[in-house]
Ligand SMILES: Nc1ncnc2c1ncn2[C@@H]1O[C@H](COP(=O)(O)OP(=O)(O)OP(=O)(O)O)[C@@H](O)[C@H]1O
């Protein structure tokens with residue numbers, strides 16, 4: 001089943017130029033189209049500033065855009081609470097996305113109470129299940145975000161998305177700030193979650209790390225989609241020069 005379809009997505013930003021008081025248009029995303037089937041992993045790859053986060057923000061309904069986005073065959077409706085629950089966006093900067101004044105148990109409880117109105121023992125069980133899902137133990141519940149390691153914090157961010165029982169997770173550079181060994185663990189976590197049925201859009205500037213988990217790859221360069229295809233084809237027979245350059249950089 002087709003879960004998501006992005007058609008001719010375009011996003012411009014108007015920015016003021018320093019000193020001159022003139023305005024400049026930045027074309028962050030320029031006519032991008034793709035589809036994503038349920039249960040698949042799509043990687044969006046490209047260098048810094050190529051438009052990856054902008055695509056994610058548009059899909060998540062955080063930006064206005066030109067073009068159309070369809071979710072489950074219908075034009076996406078961001079006012080629908082169900083749609084908002086089903087699509088979870090994991091922000092690029094994890095550290096800022098956890099409230100430093102809240103304990104982990106409250107960070108996890110908030111969305112469960114909001115979406116499922118659970119309380120007491122049921123709420124507790126649900127939180128424990130989610131922590132287990134991301135490979136964390138109960139003891140982190142009573143800690144604050146700053147008391148956790150980078151890898152543990154990233155797991156909490158993933159757990160907070162999972163408590164909403166999403167169908168699609170958009171993960172924006174979820175491992176970039178982590179040590180290589182921790183990166184591998186988090187990639188394994190995404191791999192396992194996908195095997196349990198979760199659909200994933202995985203954003204990264206590092207082509208190396210998505211080879212094992214993705215079904216299809218989109219390569220972005222300066223706002224344009226320069227290549228799209230199944231993972232083996234992209235690695236074995238890339239068409240665009242830019243993709244070739246990215247591949248040379250990782251070998
Ligand atoms: N809020 C904004 N206002 C103005 N320009 C923006 C804004 N957000 C992004 N841009 C510009 O749009 C382009 C694409 O940015 P985007 O954040 O999507 O890139 P990215 O591929 O996610 O990069 P990175 O790998 O560094 O995260 C860049 O030129 C960026 O400067």
Ligand SMILES: [Mg+2]
Pocket residue numbers: 052053054092172
């Ligand atoms: Mg980004």
